[in-house]
Amino acid sequence: MARSGRRRKGEGAIVERIAGWSIRHRALAIGGWLALVVVAVLGSALVSGPGADTDDPRESGVVKRVLNAQKNYEPILENVLIQPLDGGGKFLDNPALVEAADDLVAEINKTPGAVTGLRTPMNPGTERQISADGRSGLVTFFVAGPNEQMTPHFDAVVKAVDTVAERHKDVRVVQAGDVSLSRAVDDAIKEDFAGAETTSLPITLVILLVVFGALVAASIPLLLAATTVAGTFGLLAVLERWVAVNSAVTSMILLIGVAVSVDYSLFYLRREREERAAGRGVAESLHIASRTSGHVVAVSGLTVIVCVCGLLFSGLDVFRGLTLGTALVVGLAMLASVTVLPALLATLGHRIDKGRIPWLGKRRTTVVESRGWQKLARAVVRRPKVWGGAAVLVLLAMAVPMTDMRLQDAAVVNSLPRSAPTVDAAIRMQESFPGAPTPARVAVWNKDGGRPDTPEVLDAVDKLRERIADSGGQLYGPVSTVRVDDVLVVRVPLAGTGTDEVSNDALETLREVALPRTLGTVDGVGFAVGGRTAFAEDFKEQLGGRAAIVIGFVLLLALGLLLVVFRSVAIPLISIVLNLLSMGAAYGVLTWVFQDGAFSSLLGFTPYGGVAGWLPLFMFVVLFGLSMDYHIFILSRIRERRLAGAGPREAVVGGIAASAGVVTSAAVIMTAVFSVFITLSAIENKMMGVGMAVAILIDATLVRGVLLPAAVALLGERAWTLPRWLEWLPGKGERPEPVPAPSAVRPAPHAAGSPEHAHID
Secondary structure, X not given: OOOOOOOOOOHHHHHHHHHHHHHHOXXXXXXXXXXXXXXXXXXXXXXXXXXXXXXXXXXXXXXXXXXXXXXXXXOEEEEEEEEEOOXXXXXXXXXXXXXXXXXXXXXXXXXXXXXXXXXXXXXXXXXXXXXXXXXXXXXXXXXXXXXXXXXXXXXXXXXXXXXXXXXXXXXXXXXXXXXXXXXXXXXXXXXXXXXHHHHHHHHHHHHHHHHHOEHHHHHHHHXXXXXXXXXXXXXXXXXXXXXXXXXXXXXXXXXXXXXXXXXXXXXXXHHHHHHHHOOOOHHHHHHHHHHOHHHHHHXXXXXXXXHHHHHHHHOOHHHHHHHXXXXXXXXXXXXXXXXXXXXXXXXXXXXXXXXXXXXXXXXXXXOOOOHHHHHHHHHHXXXXXXXXXXXXXXXXXXXXXXHHOOEOOOOHHHHOOOOOHHHHHHHHHHHHOOOOOOOEEEEEEEOOOOOOOOHHHHHHHHHHHHXXXXXXXXXXXXXXXXXXXXXEEEEEXXXXXXXXXXXXXXXXXXXXXXXXXXXXXXXXXXXXXXOHHHHHHHHHHHHHHHHHHHHHHHHHHHHHHHHHHHOOOXXXXXXXHXXXXXXXXXHHHHHHHHHOOOOHHHHOOOOOOOEOOOHHXXXXXXXXXXXXXXXXXXXXXXXXXXXXXXXXXXXXXXXXXXXXXXXXXXXXXXXXXXXHHHXXXXXXXXXXXXXXXXXXXXXXXXXXXXXXXXXXXXHHXXXXXXXXXXXXXXXXXXXXXXXXXXXXXXXXXXXXXXXXXXXXX
C-alpha cells in the first residue's frame, strides 16, 4: 500500500509536519505549551501599572478627553429620592418627609467636606427639587474630592443614606446616581459572569462524557480549553497596558475560548478515533487526522481571526479589546490543536479510553456514519431544488421580523431587573424626576485656557435653565453645575428612559437648539455633550456609519481565504450566502423575542422595544467566523470522498453522514456554552445568548443538513472547479490526497509501544 503521508507542499502539509514534529518530540511539545502558559500567567503578575482606557466615540469622546486632561477628577453626582411609601400629600406639608430630608443633611454633614453643591427641597429657589405631583423630594449633591478622598467620601454618603433609611422606615429613602448605578451594573456583571464561568465548564464536561463515553477522552478538550484560556488571560493582562479590556469582554472571551477549544479538539480527536477504529495504527491515525482535521482547524481558526479583525474598522475603542482577546484565544486554541493535542494523543495511545462511564461504556468514541443524517442527505440530493427551496423559505420567514428591528441600547433601568435596589431606586426617581438618574453632561471650557465659570458663561447657564420651561417637556431640572479645574460641567436631565427615542430627541434639542442659543453665543467658549444618552447615540451613529465597511471586509477576506483553500469559486460563495441566510434568521428570532417580547416571562426580562445597538454587528463578525468551522469541516469531508472516486451526490451523502457526529457534538457544546448567557440578569447578555445559540442551531441543522447538500448537489462537478483566469491562485496541484478506504487497511496492533505508535514522518 502506498503510504498516504508522503510530503507535499501547501498548508495541509505544513500542519502535518508540525503535528509530526510534536508526535516525535512529545515531551518537548507538551512541556513547551505548558511553559508558554506559565510564562504568560507569570508575566501578567509581574507587569504593573495602570491599564489603558477606552475613548468614547464622537462628541462623547470630546467630553471624556477634556475631563481626562484635568488634574482633578469630575465630582460624582448622586441623588437621593425621598417619598412616602404610599399616598401622602405635598412634600413640604408632610412632616415625616421633611424630617427625613433634614436628617439626611445632618447625617451627611457628619463627614466634613464629603459633598458639595448640596440641594434639598427645603432650600429657597429649589422648586425643581420637588416632583410635579408634589409628593416626592430630591436631594442632590456632588461627592467632593480631592481625588484620593472621593471613594471614602462616597462610602460615607452611602452609609449616611442607609442610616437615615433605617431610622425612617415609614418613608422611602433611596439613592441613585453616577457611581451608585455604575456599581450596580459592575456588581451584576461580576456576579453573573462568575456564575456563567463556573457553569459552562461542568456543562461542557457532561456533554463530552456523553460524546466520548470515557473520562480521559472527555477531559482532553477541557484541559486544552483551560490552558488556552489561562494563557490568553495572561497575555491580555500584559497587553492591557496598551489596549483596554473590560470585565464583560473578558467573560465573552472566556466563553468563546471554551467553545472554539472544545470544537477544535473534537475535530481532531474524533478523526483520530475514527481512523483507529477503522484498523489503522495510532501513528497513521494521527498522521491522517493532522492532514485532514488539523488542516480544517488551521483554516477555521484563521477565518475566525480574520473575521473578528473586521471589528477594528468600526473605529470604536471598546471593540479593540474584544478583537485582541478573541484573536489571541482562537490563535492559541488553533496552536494547541495542531501541536500539543497530537503529542497528548500519541502519549496516551489506547489509554485514552480509560475511565469509561458505566452507562456509556459500550459507546464507541468514534465518528460513525449517522443513518438519520445520511437518509436526510440522500433525500435532499435526490430533489435538491424542492428541499433547498423549502429550507430557504423557512429561513426567510424566520428573518421577517428583522425588517422591523430597532437598534436601541438598554438604559440601566431596562438592562437589569428591578430586584436590584439601585435599579428600583432609579426607576422610581425617573418616574418622579425624569432624567435625574442619568442626566446629560455638558462640558464647557475656555478655548484660550483659564477658568470657564466667567460671568458670561454663568449667565448663559442661567438662560439654559430658563429655556427648560420652553423645551416642550424634553429638558428637565434641576440643572446643576460643578467646576473641574478648567472645565465647567453642567448636568441637564433629559426626558425619556435614557436611551429611547424620547431621550434621543431631547439630546438633539439640547445639542442643536438649547446650547447653541445659550452657551453658543459666548465668544471663546467651547462645549460638548456627553453622558449615558449621548454615548449610546454617538456609539450607534459611529457603528452605523462603519457597519458596511466591517461587513464588506469580513465577506471579502472570507471569500479570498476559502477561494485559496478549496480552489473553487462556487464553494466560498455558497458558504457566504448560507451564512447570511442563517444570520438573517437569527436576527429575526432575536427581534421577535426581545423587541416584540415573545417568551419574556419565560426568559425573565421586560422588553423595552429595541435590540442592543452593538449586538447585530458583533454577532455577524463572531458567528460568521465560528459557523465557518462546520462548513469547512463538512466540505472537506465531501471533497475527500469526491477525490476518493465517489460520484458528486454520493460524496455529498457520505460527507454529511461522516461529519454528522462531530458537528452535532460541537454544535451542542457551543449552543450550551452560549445558552449560559440566557441565565444572566442583564437583558443584553440574554440577547447575545439567544442570538448566538439560535444561529449555531440553525447552522448545524437546517443549513448543514439541507441547504449545504442541496447547493453542492445542484452544482455537481462545478462546485470543485476553478476558472482558468484564477489558476494563478496559490494551492495549484496541492489538493489533499484521498484517504485510503478503511477496508484496505489491516487492523493495527493496539500496543501503545508498537513501532507504528512511536514514529510518524
